[in-house]
Amino acid sequence: MRATGAVALSAVLAVSASACGGDSGGSGDGDSVTIGFMGDLTGESAGIVIPPKQGALLAIEEYNATNPKVKIKFKTYDSQGKGEQAVPLAKSAITKDKIVGLIGPAFSGESQQVDPVLEEGKIPSISASATNAALSKNGWKFFHRIVGNDDVQGTGVGTFITSGLGAKKVFVVHDNSEYGKPLGTTVERTVKAAGATTQVGVIDPNASDYSATVNQVKAFAPDAVFFGGYYAQAGKLVKQLRQAGVKARFLSGDGSLDPGLAKGAGGTVADGSVIGCPCLIDPTGKASPASKKFSEAYKAKYKTETAIYSAEGYDAATAFIAAIKAGNTKAEDINKFLSTVDVPGVSKQIKFTPQGDPASSAIYVYQIKGATLPLIGDAKTSKLN
Known part of the structure; x- marks a missing residue:
């Protein structure tokens, strides 16, 4: 998952957006819901985006392996960190793929452009890596992030x-x-x-x-x-x-x-x-026993050590999983649940302020x-x- 190898692996794991019809405010088909992931998966900064994508995928696969009533489909959207690519991808994710939530966008610049689209579509987002402080000052109701701001x-x-x-x-x-x-x-x-x-x-x-x-x-x-x-x-x-x-x-x-x-x-x-x-990379468990357990599972799956925002990607997916476990399959219901979510994560306790920032975050x-x-x-x- 280090820079060069991670980019190569992303080509195998990445899933492109596919058309399946729909409208704003995603919902499941009864048996499954779709969670998206957006960020630079093939550009020059892919090395800091693929780790959270892989962390999120690990959490979702672990959840699906429990044979839940509602399974989660995972779709990735390669914006290359560019707002002009991210916006149409977000629109397609909402209208065609009927996502009920998005992990991302990964970077602050693309987030500034994409989050208004998500607001209009009433799709909750949880970024694992966008840190610009101004993002949580826009009054957005569907915006969240796992990481502390700049x-x-x-x-x-x-x-x-x-x-x-x-x-x-x-x-x-x-x-x-x-x-x-x-x-x-x-x-x-x-x-x-x-x-x-x-x-x-x-x-x-x-x-x-x-x-x-x-x-x-x-x-x-x-x-x-x-x-x-x-x-x-x-x-x-x-x-x-x-x-x-x-x-x-x-x-x-x-x-x-x-x-x-x-x-x-x-x-x-x-x-x-x-x-x-504002991320925790802790394979030895120096700061958190939970991160050691996560690191071992991550390494077993991807044959590489955890890296930047691996744990935060896992935690972002965990927040969505908690909402779905609680019986929420519509985007607006999931967003409402996220306003009160308070569950243990790998990097921190998963809880958000009314502005969407994490309730606590160490550097x-x-x-x-x-x-x-x-x-x-x-x-x-x-x-x-």
């Missing part, structure tokens, strides 16, 4: 930078996206409030040469560099920073929690970099070591020399 994530990572690392000078770089910019802004605000000196730079995610920003970083001579963006760009940024002689600790957020960062940086260049995430930090990303611990309490 305000929570940025504050957690910023706290770790100043308390866990003791950094006094922090350079924040972002990619100017709906994900990266707000995350970077929150990190900068947090470290500045803690007394650190800061400077901000921006890169073009479509460019290959970041020398202008790299030179700014070098001139500032920071203790730490934080990047708000995705792993494909993060890897290139780390490589160019090190080539320029910048030795400051490199950090990033959940969009970079993938071995693709180290691969893009080349060899062990990215070793020591720290990645924050965890991971450190790159070769091709691995071992857990350091909770961002609030962890220390790193």
Whole structure:
């Protein structure tokens, strides 16, 4: 499920949307209901979307194996993280596939465009990875997410930078996206409030040469560099920073929690970099016994370790499963159930605020070591020399 292998596996597991007629507000046929999953399954950021898809599929297969009265069909929609592709896919999922719920969209940008479509169709969604804080401020009634938003994530990572690392000078770089910019802004605000000196730079995610920003970083001579963006760009940024002689600790957020960062940086260049995430990757059970059990089942099925948002994808599916177990097979009834759901999950207790955010969410930090990303611990309490 690591970047390259995960993309190949997605080609086998992915299910394309099929036409079967219907209208807004999905419902089951009596014996089954359809839950969709939407996100980038074949694009450059597929490495952080396939894991939650596989986690969701595992939960649904485990449920169906109990031979329930109402089984769940699982359909995937490959948006490649692009809103212009995601919107028509969402419309097709509602009108043709008659989905009763959607896990996703995976990214914040596509969520901003797709969720109004879901609202109109009265289809509940639970994203396992869209973290833009503004998403839960739109007044949407059918929107939910398992992960903490970027305000929570940025504050957690910023706290770790100043308390866990003791950094006094922090350079924040972002990619100017709906994900990266707000995350970077929150990190900068947090470290500045803690007394650190800061400077901000921006890169073009479509460019290959970041020398202008790299030179700014070098001139500032920071203790730490934080990047708000995705792993494909993060890897290139780390490589160019090190080539320029910048030795400051490199950090990033959940969009970079993938071995693709180290691969893009080349060899062990990215070793020591720290990645924050409102997600729990805990195969040893260090933070949660439930995550160890889940990790073992996941590895048995996919022949690979859990990765970013694997557990959150499982938990998103678990929320829908709880609704269906309670006898809800129509989309609006499922959405009503989600407003009161309160069941144990792998990553956290599954419970939502009235705005659709998780009722609680810890931020965890991971450190790159070769091709691995071992857990350091909770961002609030962890220390790193």
